[in-house]
Amino acid sequence: QVQLVESGGGLVQAGGSLRLSCLTSGRTLSTFFMGWFRQAPGKERQFVAAISWSRDISYYADSVKGRFTNSSDNARNTVYLQMSSLKPEDTAVYYCAQNSRSVMTDYRGYDIWGQGTQVTVSS
Secondary structure: OOEEEEEOOEEEEOOOOEEEEEEEEOOOOOOOEEEEEEEOOOOOOEEEEEEEOOOOOEEEOOOOOOOEEEEEEHHHOEEEEEEOOOOHHHOEEEEEEEEOOOOOOOHHHOOEEOOOEEEEEEO
């Protein structure tokens, strides 16, 4: 059974940086796609970024483009989301998720989810 575990969240001032990690453990598929989503209180889950495990496809929401960067370390079974120039509106619980079909922006297409990590950006 595949499990995803996020880490790296925390409190940071506006303009600062954080790097989120998503460790994949258990039985894994040879080819799959990872997504990052976030959810602020009272709001719908929002797409942030997605990457294929082979790293040949990477996609970002317009709100984070140029500030956030996807990467993966296949040897460590870990994907990363480097977040820079953080803004108070980036405050949310961040989730990583996995699916075996494609890079997609709709959270309903993802099968496996991590527990989430809180990111808080102060002004």
